[in-house]
Amino acid sequence: GQNIDQPTEMTATEGAIVQINCTYQTSGFNGLFWYQQHAGEAPTFLSYNVLDGLEEKGRFSSFLSRSKGYSYLLLKELQMKDSASYLCAVSYQTGANNLFFGTGTRLTVIP
């Protein structure tokens, strides 16, 4: 891949806030996606960032800094059902959907 790095595992408490970080190679950057993937299921789209700043969508927000090659996914008011893998994926080509994925961050929400 293109050095898409994210933590392997995280644990957080129900009702809390958790931030999942992702760093990537900046050269040729064309957009960043976050996906949620429950065990044994396909990834589901959460967010897309192409410009710097914060995109908020309900309990989930995603931030991008293109100059730093950095993004984070913020999950608020955690629920047990949020236990899943969160995948950071970067596009390096205009008009293409060949994404480079990180290995995913497995989030466990505990009571």
Place this chain on the structure above:
Amino acid sequence: ETGVTQSPTHLIKTRGQQVTLRCSSQSGHNTVSWYQQALGQGPQFIFQYYREEENGRGNFPPRFSGLQFPNYSSELNVNALELDDSALYLCASTSGGSGNTIYFGEGSWLTVV
């Protein structure tokens, strides 16, 4: 529900055999791509098809090949199966262009024994 459907959902093949996986993309989506996801890893890009032509390929050998049909449905073919080909194979579709959401199907679980 993403509108992307794949078949079969699960299958078991023997080393050396050939397999064909199928994908029906979301209505109006002319761009489809295939990914391989090994256990505990993120998906890896295999190739992309746009209007029946391959227009992008990842680091996969030629025994991984594909087709896209006029209705934009697609096939992934893998010849001479190896044990390491055991993985979840994901199809993704989009209407093309930058910034368009990429939708994944439920995937096909392939086990090679």
